Amino acid sequence: xxxxxxxxxxxxxxxxxxxxxxxxxxxxxxxxxxxxxxxxxxxxxxxxxxxxxxxxxxxxxxxxxxxxxxxxxxxxxxxxxxxxxxxxxxxxxxxxxxxxxxxxxxxxxxxxxxxxxxxxxxxxxxxxxxxxxxxxxxxxxxxxxxxxxxxxxxxxxxxxxxxxxxxxxxxxxxxxxxxxxxxxxxxxxxxxxxxxxxxxxxxxxxx
Numbered sequence: 001x002x003x004x005x006x007x008x009x010x011x012x013x014x015x016x017x018x019x020x021x022x023x024x025x026x027x028x029x030x031x032x033x034x035x036x037x038x039x040x041x042x043x044x045x046x047x048x049x050x051x052x053x054x055x056x057x058x059x060x061x062x063x064x065x066x067x068x069x070x071x072x073x074x075x076x077x078x079x080x081x082x083x084x085x086x087x088x089x090x091x092x093x094x095x096x097x098x099x100x101x102x103x104x105x106x107x108x109x110x111x112x113x114x115x116x117x118x119x120x121x122x123x124x125x126x127x128x129x130x131x132x133x134x135x136x137x138x139x140x141x142x143x144x145x146x147x148x149x150x151x152x153x154x155x156x157x158x159x160x161x162x163x164x165x166x167x168x169x170x171x172x173x174x175x176x177x178x179x180x181x182x183x184x185x186x187x188x189x190x191x192x193x194x195x196x197x198x199x200x201x202x203x204x205x206x207x
Contacts, residue, residue, distance in 0.1 A: 007033040009104035010125040011125045043108060051067045067110070068188040072185055075103065110124060120147060164179065
C-alpha cells in the first residue's frame, strides 16, 4: 500500500473505503488505482476458486500448492517490474499499474485458496474477526480460549510483516517484494514436501 500509490491490493475492505474516499475527491487517492486493484483481486480470486473447485480432502494440499506456486510467479513478476521504480510521483505510471495488477492478482489467488482450506482463525488480510474472537472467547469473557495460540500468531505475523515491509520500503520496493517472494517460496516448498510425504505411504502400499 505504501509503495503503490495509497491503494490496497490485499485488504479489499480498506480498498473499498479508499475507493469511497477517492470518489469524493480526497487528495492522494485514486478511483482508477483502487478500481483496478479491486478488479484484479477478483480475477485472482476467480482463478484461485477455479483451481480449488474440485479438490477433495485428500487432494486439497497438493492443489493448494499449485495455487501458491502461481502466486509466487506473480509476485516474482511484480518484483522484476519494481526494478528502478521510484514511486508514485515518478514518471513510472505504467509500472505502478502493473504492480497493482500483479500483486492484487497474486493475493486474490491466495485468499481464494486459503478460504477453501478453511483453517479456523488463519486469516490472511483481515484480523478483525480474529481479534474479536480472541477477546470474546477469552476466559475474561467466560470462554475457553480456543486456538488462542493461532490467533495471536496471526496477529503477530501481520504486525511483523507490516513493520518489515515498511522498513524495507525506505530502501526499495524491490527489497520488500523480494522478501515476500522468498517467504512464499519457502512456504510453498514446505507444503510441497509435506504433500509428497503424505503420498509416500500410499505409493508404498499401492493404494
